[in-house]
Amino acid sequence: MSDETRSPWFLPVIYVGGLIFGLGLAVSGMARPEVVLDFLQFDDFGLVFVMGGAAVVTGITFAVATRYLDRAPLTASEYTRRVKEFDRNVVVGGVVFGVGWGLSGICPGAAYASFGVGNYPILWAIGGMFLGAYAQGYVRSLTGSEEGT
Protein backbone atom coordinates (compact mmCIF):
# COMPACT_ATOMS: atom_id res chain seq x y z
CA MET A 1 0.00 0.00 0.00
CA SER A 2 1.48 3.31 -1.01
CA ASP A 3 0.37 6.84 -0.31
CA GLU A 4 -0.73 7.35 -3.93
CA THR A 5 -3.32 4.62 -3.70
CA ARG A 6 -4.70 5.76 -0.36
CA SER A 7 -8.16 7.24 -0.35
CA PRO A 8 -8.86 10.46 1.60
CA TRP A 9 -11.10 8.26 3.75
CA PHE A 10 -8.14 6.21 4.93
CA LEU A 11 -7.31 8.07 8.16
CA PRO A 12 -10.96 8.82 9.10
CA VAL A 13 -11.80 5.10 8.81
CA ILE A 14 -8.74 4.14 10.88
CA TYR A 15 -9.89 6.63 13.51
CA VAL A 16 -13.47 5.30 13.57
CA GLY A 17 -12.22 1.71 13.74
CA GLY A 18 -9.95 2.66 16.64
CA LEU A 19 -12.86 4.41 18.31
CA ILE A 20 -15.07 1.30 18.15
CA PHE A 21 -12.08 -0.80 19.32
CA GLY A 22 -11.49 1.52 22.30
CA LEU A 23 -15.19 1.69 23.10
CA GLY A 24 -15.17 -2.11 23.30
CA LEU A 25 -12.13 -2.15 25.57
CA ALA A 26 -13.87 0.29 27.92
CA VAL A 27 -17.26 -1.48 27.86
CA SER A 28 -15.60 -4.82 28.56
CA GLY A 29 -13.66 -3.53 31.56
CA MET A 30 -10.28 -4.32 29.97
CA ALA A 31 -9.32 -0.67 30.50
CA ARG A 32 -9.28 -1.49 34.23
CA PRO A 33 -6.24 -3.48 35.38
CA GLU A 34 -8.31 -4.73 38.33
CA VAL A 35 -10.70 -6.58 35.99
CA VAL A 36 -7.82 -8.25 34.14
CA LEU A 37 -6.16 -9.23 37.43
CA ASP A 38 -9.48 -10.70 38.64
CA PHE A 39 -9.40 -12.95 35.59
CA LEU A 40 -5.78 -13.98 36.09
CA GLN A 41 -6.51 -14.72 39.76
CA PHE A 42 -9.54 -16.84 38.76
CA ASP A 43 -12.04 -14.50 40.43
CA ASP A 44 -13.93 -13.54 37.26
CA PHE A 45 -13.65 -15.41 33.96
CA GLY A 46 -15.33 -12.73 31.86
CA LEU A 47 -12.14 -11.95 29.90
CA VAL A 48 -12.64 -15.20 27.99
CA PHE A 49 -15.72 -13.65 26.37
CA VAL A 50 -13.81 -10.50 25.44
CA MET A 51 -10.97 -12.27 23.62
CA GLY A 52 -13.29 -15.00 22.37
CA GLY A 53 -15.96 -12.59 21.14
CA ALA A 54 -13.41 -10.39 19.41
CA ALA A 55 -11.58 -13.34 17.82
CA VAL A 56 -14.84 -14.80 16.47
CA VAL A 57 -15.68 -11.48 14.79
CA THR A 58 -12.21 -11.07 13.26
CA GLY A 59 -12.14 -14.78 12.37
CA ILE A 60 -15.39 -14.59 10.40
CA THR A 61 -14.32 -11.29 8.81
CA PHE A 62 -10.93 -12.66 7.70
CA ALA A 63 -12.49 -15.87 6.39
CA VAL A 64 -15.15 -14.08 4.34
CA ALA A 65 -12.84 -11.34 3.03
CA THR A 66 -9.97 -13.62 1.98
CA ARG A 67 -12.38 -15.96 0.22
CA TYR A 68 -15.00 -13.74 -1.37
CA LEU A 69 -13.74 -10.17 -1.54
CA ASP A 70 -11.29 -8.78 -4.04
CA ARG A 71 -9.26 -5.88 -2.72
CA ALA A 72 -9.65 -3.40 0.12
CA PRO A 73 -11.48 -0.34 -1.25
CA LEU A 74 -9.35 2.35 0.43
CA THR A 75 -5.88 0.95 -0.26
CA ALA A 76 -6.27 -1.61 -3.05
CA SER A 77 -4.44 -4.05 -0.75
CA GLU A 78 -5.17 -7.73 -0.92
CA TYR A 79 -6.92 -9.33 2.02
CA THR A 80 -4.62 -11.62 3.99
CA ARG A 81 -4.65 -13.43 7.32
CA ARG A 82 -2.41 -12.57 10.22
CA VAL A 83 0.10 -15.39 10.04
CA LYS A 84 3.56 -14.61 11.36
CA GLU A 85 6.60 -16.81 11.18
CA PHE A 86 7.31 -18.90 14.23
CA ASP A 87 10.67 -18.69 15.96
CA ARG A 88 12.10 -18.88 19.47
CA ASN A 89 11.31 -15.20 20.11
CA VAL A 90 7.59 -15.89 19.86
CA VAL A 91 7.87 -18.03 23.00
CA VAL A 92 10.46 -15.90 24.83
CA GLY A 93 8.43 -12.76 24.05
CA GLY A 94 5.26 -14.51 25.21
CA VAL A 95 6.89 -15.37 28.54
CA VAL A 96 8.13 -11.80 29.13
CA PHE A 97 4.81 -10.33 27.99
CA GLY A 98 2.91 -12.73 30.24
CA VAL A 99 4.93 -11.88 33.34
CA GLY A 100 4.44 -8.16 32.63
CA TRP A 101 0.72 -8.56 31.98
CA GLY A 102 0.30 -10.63 35.13
CA LEU A 103 2.22 -8.08 37.20
CA SER A 104 0.38 -5.00 35.92
CA GLY A 105 -2.95 -6.26 34.57
CA ILE A 106 -2.57 -4.08 31.51
CA CYS A 107 -1.63 -4.60 27.85
CA PRO A 108 -0.98 -1.98 25.15
CA GLY A 109 -4.45 -1.47 23.63
CA ALA A 110 -6.13 -1.58 27.03
CA ALA A 111 -3.59 0.93 28.37
CA TYR A 112 -4.49 3.49 25.70
CA ALA A 113 -8.17 2.88 26.49
CA SER A 114 -7.44 3.20 30.20
CA PHE A 115 -5.98 6.66 29.61
CA GLY A 116 -9.19 7.47 27.74
CA VAL A 117 -11.38 6.73 30.76
CA GLY A 118 -9.31 9.23 32.73
CA ASN A 119 -7.00 6.77 34.44
CA TYR A 120 -3.90 8.97 34.51
CA PRO A 121 -1.84 6.57 36.71
CA ILE A 122 -1.79 4.27 33.66
CA LEU A 123 0.87 6.63 32.26
CA TRP A 124 3.29 4.66 34.45
CA ALA A 125 2.44 1.59 32.38
CA ILE A 126 2.44 3.38 29.01
CA GLY A 127 5.79 4.99 29.88
CA GLY A 128 7.09 1.56 30.87
CA MET A 129 5.92 0.06 27.57
CA PHE A 130 7.80 2.71 25.60
CA LEU A 131 10.88 2.11 27.76
CA GLY A 132 10.67 -1.64 27.22
CA ALA A 133 10.06 -1.28 23.48
CA TYR A 134 12.99 1.14 23.25
CA ALA A 135 15.30 -1.14 25.25
CA GLN A 136 14.63 -4.20 23.07
CA GLY A 137 14.94 -2.15 19.87
CA TYR A 138 18.21 -0.61 21.04
CA VAL A 139 19.73 -3.95 22.03
CA ARG A 140 18.54 -5.71 18.89
CA SER A 141 19.88 -2.94 16.68
CA LEU A 142 23.27 -3.33 18.38
CA THR A 143 23.30 -7.09 17.93
CA GLY A 144 21.93 -6.83 14.39
CA SER A 145 19.09 -9.22 15.11
CA GLU A 146 16.52 -8.73 12.39
CA GLU A 147 14.09 -11.51 13.23
CA GLY A 148 10.67 -10.66 14.48
CA THR A 149 8.42 -7.73 13.92
Add this chain to the structure above:
Amino acid sequence: MEPLLAPLVLETPFPRGILPYLVGGLLVGLGAAVIYLATGIIAGASTFLESTLSYVSDVERFNRFKYIQSRGWRVVFTLGIVSGAALWGLVLAPDPTIWTTDVQWWRLLGGGVLVGIGTRLGKGCTSGHGVCGVGSLSNTSLVNVATFMAFAIGTAQLVQALGVSP
Protein backbone atom coordinates in the same frame (compact mmCIF):
# COMPACT_ATOMS: atom_id res chain seq x y z
CA MET B 1 4.36 -21.59 40.08
CA GLU B 2 2.07 -24.56 39.50
CA PRO B 3 1.06 -25.21 43.13
CA LEU B 4 -0.27 -21.65 43.36
CA LEU B 5 -2.79 -22.31 40.65
CA ALA B 6 -5.31 -24.04 42.94
CA PRO B 7 -8.55 -22.26 41.99
CA LEU B 8 -10.87 -20.73 44.54
CA VAL B 9 -14.33 -22.10 44.94
CA LEU B 10 -16.50 -19.41 43.42
CA GLU B 11 -20.16 -18.67 43.89
CA THR B 12 -20.18 -17.69 40.24
CA PRO B 13 -17.40 -17.60 37.68
CA PHE B 14 -18.90 -14.33 36.39
CA PRO B 15 -19.57 -11.97 39.33
CA ARG B 16 -19.95 -9.00 36.94
CA GLY B 17 -22.20 -10.92 34.54
CA ILE B 18 -21.31 -11.90 30.99
CA LEU B 19 -22.97 -9.17 28.92
CA PRO B 20 -20.42 -6.32 29.24
CA TYR B 21 -17.60 -8.73 28.42
CA LEU B 22 -19.35 -10.18 25.40
CA VAL B 23 -20.57 -6.83 24.03
CA GLY B 24 -17.15 -5.27 24.64
CA GLY B 25 -15.39 -8.16 22.93
CA LEU B 26 -17.71 -7.99 19.90
CA LEU B 27 -17.01 -4.24 19.63
CA VAL B 28 -13.25 -4.82 19.78
CA GLY B 29 -13.62 -7.33 16.95
CA LEU B 30 -15.90 -4.96 15.03
CA GLY B 31 -13.37 -2.11 15.28
CA ALA B 32 -10.64 -4.36 13.90
CA ALA B 33 -13.04 -5.64 11.20
CA VAL B 34 -13.97 -2.13 10.02
CA ILE B 35 -10.31 -1.25 9.53
CA TYR B 36 -9.56 -4.59 7.86
CA LEU B 37 -12.47 -4.49 5.42
CA ALA B 38 -11.77 -0.90 4.42
CA THR B 39 -7.97 -1.06 4.23
CA GLY B 40 -6.81 -4.68 4.40
CA ILE B 41 -4.76 -3.73 7.46
CA ILE B 42 -4.70 -6.09 10.44
CA ALA B 43 -4.28 -3.63 13.26
CA GLY B 44 -2.54 -4.55 16.48
CA ALA B 45 -2.07 -2.05 19.28
CA SER B 46 1.57 -2.63 20.21
CA THR B 47 3.44 -1.84 16.97
CA PHE B 48 2.49 1.78 17.78
CA LEU B 49 5.14 1.68 20.51
CA GLU B 50 7.99 1.08 18.08
CA SER B 51 6.66 3.05 15.12
CA THR B 52 6.11 6.10 17.34
CA LEU B 53 9.66 5.84 18.69
CA SER B 54 10.85 6.48 15.13
CA TYR B 55 9.70 10.10 15.52
CA VAL B 56 12.26 10.70 18.27
CA SER B 57 14.93 8.01 17.94
CA ASP B 58 17.64 7.25 15.38
CA VAL B 59 17.82 3.60 16.42
CA GLU B 60 17.83 1.62 13.20
CA ARG B 61 15.12 -0.83 14.16
CA PHE B 62 12.48 1.85 14.70
CA ASN B 63 13.28 3.51 11.40
CA ARG B 64 12.58 0.56 9.17
CA PHE B 65 10.36 1.29 6.19
CA LYS B 66 7.32 -0.52 7.53
CA TYR B 67 7.35 1.54 10.73
CA ILE B 68 7.99 4.89 9.04
CA GLN B 69 5.28 4.12 6.53
CA SER B 70 2.69 3.12 9.13
CA ARG B 71 3.53 5.43 12.03
CA GLY B 72 1.03 8.11 10.99
CA TRP B 73 -2.04 5.93 10.89
CA ARG B 74 -0.91 4.08 14.02
CA VAL B 75 -1.02 7.36 15.93
CA VAL B 76 -4.53 7.96 14.54
CA PHE B 77 -5.58 4.41 15.52
CA THR B 78 -4.33 4.96 19.07
CA LEU B 79 -6.09 8.34 19.30
CA GLY B 80 -9.23 6.51 18.19
CA ILE B 81 -8.83 3.96 20.99
CA VAL B 82 -8.37 6.74 23.56
CA SER B 83 -11.43 8.64 22.27
CA GLY B 84 -13.63 5.54 22.10
CA ALA B 85 -12.82 4.64 25.69
CA ALA B 86 -13.42 8.25 26.75
CA LEU B 87 -16.75 8.22 24.93
CA TRP B 88 -17.85 5.25 27.02
CA GLY B 89 -16.28 6.19 30.34
CA LEU B 90 -17.16 9.87 30.37
CA VAL B 91 -20.40 10.00 28.33
CA LEU B 92 -22.24 6.76 27.53
CA ALA B 93 -21.58 4.66 30.65
CA PRO B 94 -24.45 4.27 33.14
CA ASP B 95 -22.44 6.33 35.65
CA PRO B 96 -20.10 8.56 33.61
CA THR B 97 -17.07 9.38 35.71
CA ILE B 98 -13.29 9.64 35.62
CA TRP B 99 -11.97 6.31 36.82
CA THR B 100 -8.52 5.68 38.25
CA THR B 101 -6.82 2.43 39.20
CA ASP B 102 -5.68 1.37 42.67
CA VAL B 103 -3.00 -0.93 41.27
CA GLN B 104 0.30 0.33 42.62
CA TRP B 105 2.56 2.44 40.43
CA TRP B 106 5.53 0.07 40.56
CA ARG B 107 3.38 -2.80 39.28
CA LEU B 108 2.20 -0.62 36.37
CA LEU B 109 5.71 0.60 35.56
CA GLY B 110 7.50 -2.74 35.98
CA GLY B 111 4.75 -4.64 34.20
CA GLY B 112 4.70 -2.01 31.47
CA VAL B 113 8.43 -2.39 30.79
CA LEU B 114 8.09 -6.18 30.50
CA VAL B 115 5.01 -5.85 28.29
CA GLY B 116 6.94 -3.43 26.07
CA ILE B 117 9.85 -5.85 25.69
CA GLY B 118 7.72 -8.98 25.40
CA THR B 119 5.23 -7.77 22.86
CA ARG B 120 7.92 -6.56 20.47
CA LEU B 121 10.10 -9.64 20.90
CA GLY B 122 7.09 -11.94 20.53
CA LYS B 123 5.71 -10.12 17.45
CA GLY B 124 2.43 -9.02 18.95
CA CYS B 125 0.19 -8.50 21.95
CA THR B 126 -3.29 -9.34 23.16
CA SER B 127 -4.87 -7.63 20.13
CA GLY B 128 -2.36 -8.68 17.46
CA HIS B 129 -1.89 -12.30 18.53
CA GLY B 130 -4.84 -12.69 20.89
CA VAL B 131 -7.59 -11.32 18.69
CA CYS B 132 -6.31 -11.08 15.10
CA GLY B 133 -3.84 -13.98 15.20
CA VAL B 134 -6.29 -16.32 16.89
CA GLY B 135 -8.96 -15.11 14.44
CA SER B 136 -6.55 -16.16 11.67
CA LEU B 137 -6.03 -19.55 13.35
CA SER B 138 -2.29 -18.85 13.22
CA ASN B 139 -0.25 -21.47 15.05
CA THR B 140 2.37 -18.85 15.92
CA SER B 141 -0.30 -16.75 17.63
CA LEU B 142 -1.91 -19.71 19.40
CA VAL B 143 1.48 -20.67 20.87
CA ASN B 144 2.20 -17.07 21.90
CA VAL B 145 -1.23 -16.67 23.53
CA ALA B 146 -0.99 -19.97 25.40
CA THR B 147 2.46 -18.94 26.64
CA PHE B 148 1.55 -15.47 27.84
CA MET B 149 -1.71 -16.68 29.42
CA ALA B 150 0.11 -19.34 31.44
CA PHE B 151 2.79 -16.94 32.64
CA ALA B 152 0.36 -14.10 33.32
CA ILE B 153 -1.83 -16.38 35.47
CA GLY B 154 1.22 -17.70 37.31
CA THR B 155 2.59 -14.20 37.91
CA ALA B 156 -0.70 -12.66 39.05
CA GLN B 157 -1.33 -15.54 41.45
CA LEU B 158 2.22 -15.39 42.78
CA VAL B 159 1.98 -11.63 43.37
CA GLN B 160 -1.37 -12.13 45.11
CA ALA B 161 0.04 -14.96 47.24
CA LEU B 162 2.86 -12.66 48.32
CA GLY B 163 0.21 -10.37 49.77
CA VAL B 164 0.42 -7.55 47.24
CA SER B 165 -3.02 -6.02 46.73
CA PRO B 166 -3.93 -4.48 44.49
